[in-house]
Amino acid sequence: MGLIDRWLRKYQDDWCRDCKCVMEKVQKQLYALPSVTVGHYVERKDPEFYAKNLYIVDKKADIPSGIYACGAIQYRCPECGKRLTVLDPFLPVRNEEKHENSVVFRNGELDDILWK
Numbered sequence: 628m629g630l631i632d633r634w635l636r637k638y639q640d641d642w643c644r645d646c647k648c649v650m651e652k653v654q655k656q657l658y659a660l661p662s663v664t665v666g667h668y669v670e671r672k673d674p675e676f677y678a679k680n681l682y683i684v685d686k687k688a689d690i691p692s693g694i695y696a697c698g699a700i701q702y703r704c705p706e707c708g709k710r711l712t713v714l715d716p717f718l719p720v721r722n723e724e725k726h727e728n729s730v731v732f733r734n735g736e737l738d739d740i741l742w743k
């Protein structure tokens with residue numbers, strides 16, 4: 628996937644496809660993905676994987692080195708009220724972050740797990 632594609636995809640994550648408007652952030656939370664270590668990232672789209680493997684943390688410093696982190700943001704459309712969740716898996720490397728493609732759940736697949 629090229630840079631432009633990545634950028635477009637990221638840009639559209641918080642876009643309501645029905646109303647063609649930008650969604651607002653409702654809440655966000657940081658997680659650790661201890662089962663995913665440096666060099667072993669594979670894009671996963673199945674909610675069960677995240678349900679089993681995400682561990683809530685307060686801050687990046689709480690994540691051991693070599694372990695993937697995952698930001699989660701819930702968006703809500705101000706027009707139609709639809710919600711979606713965007714996962715942003717990344718590897719914290721010193722002061723940098725190596726971001727992978729974000730994973731979007733548009734049907735509330737993770738709502739019971741992430742947004743209790």
Ligand SMILES: [Zn+2]
Nearest residue numbers: 643646704707
């Ligand atoms: Zn909408």
